[in-house]
Amino acid sequence: MRSADRVTAVLLLIFSVAFAAGALKNYSWWGPGGPGSAFLPFCLGGVMAALSLFFLVRSLRSPWPGRAWLPRGEGLRGMLVVLGVTVVFVAALKVIGMILGTALYLAVLIRYLGRHSWWVTLGVAAAAALVNWLVFVHWLHVPFPELGVWIF
Amino acid sequence: MDFLANLQLGFSVAFTPFNIVMAVAGVMVGILIGALPGVGPPSGVAMLLPLTFGMDPTSGIIMLAAMYAGTMYGGTITAVLINTPGESASVVTCLDGYQMALQGRAGPALGIAAFGSFIAGTIGVVLLMLVSPLLAKWALSFGPPETFALMLLGLTTVTMLAGDDPLKAYISMVFGLMLAMVGFDIISGDARFGFGIPEMMDGIDFLPVAIGLFGLGEVLATAEEKSQPIKGKLRLRDVFPSFADWARSKWAIVRGTAMGFAVGMLPGAGPTVASFLAYTVEKKVSKRPQEFGKGAIEGVAAPESANNAGATAAMVPMLTLGIPGSATTAIMLGGLMMWGLRPGPMLFEKNPQFVWGLIASQYIANVLLLILSTLAIPLFVRAVRIPYSILMPLIVVFCITGAYSLKNNLWDVGQMLVFGVVGYLMKKLGYSPAALVLALVLGPLAERALRQSLIISDAGIGILFMRPISGVLTALALLAIAVPVVRALMRK
Numbered sequence: 001m002r003s004a005d006r007v008t009a010v011l012l013l014i015f016s017v018a019f020a021a022g023a024l025k026n027y028s029w030w031g032p033g034g035p036g037s038a039f040l041p042f043c044l045g046g047v048m049a050a051l052s053l054f055f056l057v058r059s060l061r062s063p064w065p066g067r068a069w070l071p072r073g074e075g076l077r078g079m080l081v082v083l084g085v086t087v088v089f090v091a092a093l094k095v096i097g098m099i100l101g102t103a104l105y106l107a108v109l110i111r112y113l114g115r116h117s118w119w120v121t122l123g124v125a126a127a128a129a130l131v132n133w134l135v136f137v138h139w140l141h142v143p144f145p146e147l148g149v150w151i152f
Numbered sequence: 153m154d155f156l157a158n159l160q161l162g163f164s165v166a167f168t169p170f171n172i173v174m175a176v177a178g179v180m181v182g183i184l185i186g187a188l189p190g191v192g193p194p195s196g197v198a199m200l201l202p203l204t205f206g207m208d209p210t211s212g213i214i215m216l217a218a219m220y221a222g223t224m225y226g227g228t229i230t231a232v233l234i235n236t237p238g239e240s241a242s243v244v245t246c247l248d249g250y251q252m253a254l255q256g257r258a259g260p261a262l263g264i265a266a267f268g269s270f271i272a273g274t275i276g277v278v279l280l281m282l283v284s285p286l287l288a289k290w291a292l293s294f295g296p297p298e299t300f301a302l303m304l305l306g307l308t309t310v311t312m313l314a315g316d317d318p319l320k321a322y323i324s325m326v327f328g329l330m331l332a333m334v335g336f337d338i339i340s341g342d343a344r345f346g347f348g349i350p351e352m353m354d355g356i357d358f359l360p361v362a363i364g365l366f367g368l369g370e371v372l373a374t375a376e377e378k379s380q381p382i383k384g385k386l387r388l389r390d391v392f393p394s395f396a397d398w399a400r401s402k403w404a405i406v407r408g409t410a411m412g413f414a415v416g417m418l419p420g421a422g423p424t425v426a427s428f429l430a431y432t433v434e435k436k437v438s439k440r441p442q443e444f445g446k447g448a449i450e451g452v453a454a455p456e457s458a459n460n461a462g463a464t465a466a467m468v469p470m471l472t473l474g475i476p477g478s479a480t481t482a483i484m485l486g487g488l489m490m491w492g493l494r495p496g497p498m499l500f501e502k503n504p505q506f507v508w509g510l511i512a513s514q515y516i517a518n519v520l521l522l523i524l525s526t527l528a529i530p531l532f533v534r535a536v537r538i539p540y541s542i543l544m545p546l547i548v549v550f551c552i553t554g555a556y557s558l559k560n561n562l563w564d565v566g567q568m569l570v571f572g573v574v575g576y577l578m579k580k581l582g583y584s585p586a587a588l589v590l591a592l593v594l595g596p597l598a599e600r601a602l603r604q605s606l607i608i609s610d611a612g613i614g615i616l617f618m619r620p621i622s623g624v625l626t627a628l629a630l631l632a633i634a635v636p637v638v639r640a641l642m643r644k
Contacts, residue, residue, distance in 0.1 A: 035606050055319055055323065079375045106545050113375075135203070142560060143560055
């Protein structure tokens with residue numbers, strides 16, 4: 001946790017300085033009618049820089065390594081599989097469409113995470129895809145991407 | 153007389169078949185969401201909000217508010233049965249609720265929680281109805297300095313109460329405010345930090361952020377844990393508490409309700425703080441403090457009453473002042489703005505149907521909650537037995553479709569995904585997603601109020617201290633900032 005805190009503090013410090021400098025460079029600090037659009041972003045960048053600097057000093061001075069925060073083994077694998085399959089699903093949404101994508105996504109994850117039978121896996125996947133279609137497409141008229149074609 | 157006429161108007165709105173169906177659906181979904189560890193009330197409201205866009209705002213808020221009440225009870229089911237709170241306001245219920253379950257008294261524990269929630273929720277709505285119009289009338293005199301000071305107080309108190317590390321909570325809050333600065337400036341029209349991307353110029357929408365932080369982020373955190381299955385059966389007749397249970401719990405319910413409402417009304421405090429406080433006080437005033445933690449029914453009755461009263465009370469600052477009392481009401485507040493309503497004192501004047509419809513529907517939701525939480529408890533216990541390997545992917549699909557349907561674009565889905573990872577990291581590293589979302593919702597409003605105040609005062613920040621109301625509120629906000637600093641210094 002301590003190293004994670006140090007890395008976060010440095011990243012936040014860089015981000016806040018860039019945020020404040022970017023605000024001051026690109027937008028007006030003060031206009032004829034009062035504070036300009038850079039006023040609050042610059043102040044917030046300054047406050048965040050101060051907080052992250054304090055955070056960095058605190059974590060550098062801390063003698064305790066803190067508890068481990070990243071899971072290991074099966075826990076890490078479970079989390080990465082859910083994240084990875086979700087990223088692939090979102091990236092492929094425009095191509096495979098929401099309804100078919102939902103069914104495939106559910107089938108892959110339910111089968112992998114729970115080792116359920118194919119009947120349960122495909123049954124839940126198909127039912128959820130159908131409910132998704134009924135609620136969002138049929139009832140709410142949301143134009144989901146479908147196999148690369150936009151349905152309106 | 154006005155008051156009765158308003159209530160009558162509210163019931164005429166709430167008693168339409170569609171709104172009753174929405175309230176039933178809200179309570180049922182709320183109980184289920186509350187019962188699922190890792191999916192709390194903010195996630196539920198964030199995921200359901202897109203569903204309400206096709207509805208009339210009144211029906212939408214009726215469903216969300218009923219769901220919020222349902223989650224408060226739902227969290228109790230797993231807290232009692234498997235010692236795992238479904239949401240943070242039920243954490244303290246585990247202490248005695250689970251001990252009661254081990255002694256074979258899970259039924260009375262869930263029963264007293266249901267009756268306590270009903271009593272507290274109903275009294276809470278009566279108080280909401282009495283307090284809100286008065287507070288709204290008082291808030292009509294607020295100018296920009298008072299509005300800014302109030303928002304500052306809301307942000308600092310949420311931050312003060314969020315998590316174990318105040319520094320990380322403040323970092324989360326300031327990060328949320330920085331995100332709120334992205335997009336068109338409301339006064340000058342500058343597209344700030346847009347980088348030429350049209351979607352960025354519109355600003356960062358709070359909803360994909362909230363769905364990501366609370367929905368996907370929680371699922372990712374849960375994916376690495378092994379969930380404990382619920383075993384055993386619960387019959388309907390087990391749920392009703394005995395006369396002895398009632399005798400021991402009645403004052404705990406009254407005290408829990410009073411404390412829950414008072415604490416829940418404070419911006420930033422919310423039902424979780426209310427439940428902890430009610431438990432502590434109950435243990436202090438009890439004639440049998442030694443039984444607390446070993447299965448004392450008062451240890452379930454007091455916090456469960458407090459969290460329901462607190463959830464109702466959290467709507468008072470949201471409706472009257474436009475300041476959310478908790479992460480859930482922050483998301484509801486964002487929803488109100490998306491529906492084109494402006495939360496705050498004028499809401500009572502301009503949209504009486506909406507406000508009074510919501511208030512009246514809360515009475516109905518409490519009755520429904522009591523019926524469903526007693527008669528349908530065996531059904532809910534069965535429902536929460538659905539394996540996590542099936543529930544998790546379903547929740548993610550709901551997060552994705554919810555984020556997409558906001559503006560029918562994949563940009564929001566991408567944003568939700570990014571903030572899902574951010575939410576996971578925040579949870580693991582001890583930051584406060586609630587403070588971030590609250591700051592993101594309040595950021596643009598606070599900026600406008602601050603800049604207007606500075607224009608009025610000709611750039612003098614002293615205006616915040618010179619006017620009596622804003623002076624007191626700013627002083628309280630500074631006190632909220634100072635408390636953790638002083639505490640840290642004293643520890644050294």
